[in-house]
Amino acid sequence: MSTQKLITYFNNLLPLSDEEGDAVASVAMERKIKRRQFILQEGDRCRHYTFIVSGCFKMYSVDAVGKEHNVQFGTENEWLTDMASFHSVKPADFKNPNAGIPSKLFIEAIEPSVIIQIERTDLVFLFEHYPKFNRIFRVITENNFIELQNRVLQNISTTAEQRYSAFLMQYPDLSQRLPNTQIASFLGITPEFLSTIRKTIGSK
Amino acid sequence: MSTQKLITYFNNLLPLSDEEGDAVASVAMERKIKRRQFILQEGDRCRHYTFIVSGCFKMYSVDAVGKEHNVQFGTENEWLTDMASFHSVKPADFKNPNAGIPSKLFIEAIEPSVIIQIERTDLVFLFEHYPKFNRIFRVITENNFIELQNRVLQNISTTAEQRYSAFLMQYPDLSQRLPNTQIASFLGITPEFLSTIRKTIGSK
DNA sequence: CCTCAGCCTTAAACTATCTTAAGCTCATTT
DNA sequence: AAATGAGCTTAAGATAGTTTAAGGCTGAGG
Numbered sequence: 187m188s189t190q191k192l193i194t195y196f197n198n199l200l201p202l203s204d205e206e207g208d209a210v211a212s213v214a215m216e217r218k219i220k221r222r223q224f225i226l227q228e229g230d231r232c233r234h235y236t237f238i239v240s241g242c243f244k245m246y247s248v249d250a251v252g253k254e255h256n257v258q259f260g261t262e263n264e265w266l267t268d269m270a271s272f273h274s275v276k277p278a279d280f281k282n283p284n285a286g287i288p289s290k291l292f293i294e295a296i297e298p299s300v301i302i303q304i305e306r307t308d309l310v311f312l313f314e315h316y317p318k319f320n321r322i323f324r325v326i327t328e329n330n331f332i333e334l335q336n337r338v339l340q341n342i343s344t345t346a347e348q349r350y351s352a353f354l355m356q357y358p359d360l361s362q363r364l365p366n367t368q369i370a371s372f373l374g375i376t377p378e379f380l381s382t383i384r385k386t387i388g389s390k
Numbered sequence: 391m392s393t394q395k396l397i398t399y400f401n402n403l404l405p406l407s408d409e410e411g412d413a414v415a416s417v418a419m420e421r422k423i424k425r426r427q428f429i430l431q432e433g434d435r436c437r438h439y440t441f442i443v444s445g446c447f448k449m450y451s452v453d454a455v456g457k458e459h460n461v462q463f464g465t466e467n468e469w470l471t472d473m474a475s476f477h478s479v480k481p482a483d484f485k486n487p488n489a490g491i492p493s494k495l496f497i498e499a500i501e502p503s504v505i506i507q508i509e510r511t512d513l514v515f516l517f518e519h520y521p522k523f524n525r526i527f528r529v530i531t532e533n534n535f536i537e538l539q540n541r542v543l544q545n546i547s548t549t550a551e552q553r554y555s556a557f558l559m560q561y562p563d564l565s566q567r568l569p570n571t572q573i574a575s576f577l578g579i580t581p582e583f584l585s586t587i588r589k590t591i592g593s594k
Numbered sequence: 595c596c597t598c599a600g601c602c603t604t605a606a607a608c609t610a611t612c613t614t615a616a617g618c619t620c621a622t623t624t
Numbered sequence: 625a626a627a628t629g630a631g632c633t634t635a636a637g638a639t640a641g642t643t644t645a646a647g648g649c650t651g652a653g654g
Contacts, residue, residue, distance in 0.1 A: 247543055255547040257539060270536045273529075313525065320524035321517065325477075327531045332474045334538045335461060339451055341545040342578030343459040346641070365601065374546030379641055381603055550611075569631060583611055585633055 188239040189214045192302050195237070195263055199322050206316050213308035219299045225266075226293040231286050232271035234303040238264050241299020242363055246371065247291050256372040257291065259360055265326060266293055272306065280307050296364065346375045347383050392443040393418045396506050399441070399467055403526050410520050417512035423503040429470075430497040435490050436475035438507040442468050445503020446567055450575065451495050460576040461495065463564055469530060470497055476510065484511050500568065550579045551587050 192214055193207045202210070219225060219241065226232055228248065238260050245258045245266055260266040271289040279285030304312075312319040340349050350373060354361050361369065370380040396418055397411045406414070423429060423445065430436055432452065442464050449462045449470055464470040475493040483489035508516075516523040544553050554577060558565050565573065574584040 247547070249547055253547075255543060257543050257546075269532055269539075273532055273536075317521040317524065320521060320528055324524055324528040324531060327528060327535055328473055328477055331531055331535045331538065332477075334535065334542060335473070337542055338538060338545065339459060339461055341542065342461075342576070343451070343453055343457075367601065372546070376642060377602075378604085378643080382605095382641090385603085571631065580612060581632075582613080582634085586611095586635095589633085 188216050188300055188302060191239050192237050196322060199325060200318060202318070206318060209312060209316055213304050213312065214302045215304070216300065216302050219295045219301060221295055221298050223295050224292060225295070225301070226268060226289055226291060228290055228292055229288045231275070231283065232268040232289050233306050235265060235267045235272070235309055236293070237302045238262055238266065239300040239302055241295060242297040243293055243295055243299065244368060245291055245293045254371055256368060259364070259372065261360065275306065277310065296368070341374065346373060346379065347387065349373050350380065350383050351387065392420050392504055392506060395443050396441050400526060403529060404522060406522070410522060413516060413520055417508050417516065418506045419508070420504065420506050423499045423505060425499055425502050427499050428496060429499070429505070430472060430493055430495060432494055432496055433492045435487065436472040436493050437510050439469060439471045439476070439513055440497070441506045442466055442470065443504040443506055445499060446501040447497055447499055447503065448572060449495055449497045458575055460572060463568070463576065465564065479510065481514065500572070545578065550577060550583065551591065553577050554584065554587050555591065
């Protein structure tokens with residue numbers, strides 16, 4: 187049962203009591219996801235936090251002319267959720283499936299994957315009854331924030347070639363698993379230009 | 391006393407008890423900051439969360455050739471801190487002023503400002519004794535994350551002109567208060583190019 | 595076994611953005 | 625009053641990145 191992997195993950199951040207571990211187990215919903223399957227689509231309300239047990243996902247938006255732009259990847263031991271949609275629902279509206287703002291993002295499996303999802307009401311239950319989870323998710327969000335801030339800094343201060351080199355160093359695993367088209371979309375450049383960048387780097 | 395402004399800010403997020411309000415007051419340190427004064431410099435360890443009572447700050451990094459790149463602005467009722475440095479210190483090292491990773495960022499006042507700072511040990515004290523603050527700062531970080539994610543999406547998917555127009559709409563106040571050089575640095579373009587963008591927008 | 599879609603590359607023409615340099619204005623310092 | 629410096633603009637020439645089009649390769653599905 188993959189739930190153990192999630193509990194281990196939490197334990198590494200902040201050790202859980204048996205009771206807290208049981209609470210996690212009671213709200214964790216395991217799902218198998220096929221390649222190309224969506225766990226969130228534009229227009230949906232995002233109602234889960236998703237923990238990736240195995241596999242790989244991309245989270246992207248589709249622009250006016252149909253192009254995809256990868257906002258984030260997610261792999262083993264990472265979380266994916268559309269926070270803007272997820273957190274837009276106030277407690278009073280938790281029972282209304284149409285409350286909150288619809289998502290502008292897609293989350294799609296790039297590989298066959300196994301995930302554990304926690305529903306909003308269950309997560310709020312954890313927050314209220316076991317305050318430690320507030321702290322855990324605060325730390326998770328802080329770490330994601332730091333990573334995102336570095337990415338913004340790179341986007342505004344470096345060339346595409348520098349960003350690609352940094353990507354290779356920062357995500358050696360992802361750069362093996364992902365097709366270059368997806369990496370280009372993450373970096374904000376065209377696949378053709380990534381190809382010429384790779385050629386010039388290769389000849390150095 | 392500006393501390394009341396901070397307590398009101400917290401109350402708007404999640405109502406505080408009198409005791410929690412007193413706890414905030416006991417750890418809040420008010421400071422007046424002059425224009426061009428720094429509250430963080432590259433190489434420093436970031437030891438505070440800073441709440442802006444009034445005024446305006448820029449947080450930026452300086453690259454290898456000395457150019458500044460604005461990562462974030464902060465104005466009234468917003469927080470500024472270098473999370474990467476601030477959160478890199480483990481509780482065991484709280485008393486060691488050289489623990490943790492040095493900051494890569496500067497935080498500098500653009501206007502004469504008043505701030506309230508909370509030290510790391512005091513913030514941890516709040517988190518441990520009044521769990522509500524975990525939740526409050528989780529929500530603050532979530533909201534900052536959402537904003538930053540939108541910015542990444544814009545950076546990878548839109549032109550400089552679109553980004554500038556979006557900036558004007560999203561931060562009408564900042565676009566009045568800031569010189570265009572600072573806005574250009576935030577958008578990741580040169581001031582000269584921003585100038586030509588403004589001309590083409592004006593003639594529409 | 596064949597086919598087709600997705601991926602990767604190349605190249606030429608085009609567009610967005612940067613660099614450098616100059617000139618103007620306004621506020622601050624000498 | 626003169627000098628300095630920051631901010632804004634303009635313009636020419638250079639570089640970074642896109643678009644379009646084409647061809648080759650590979651793996652999954654009929």
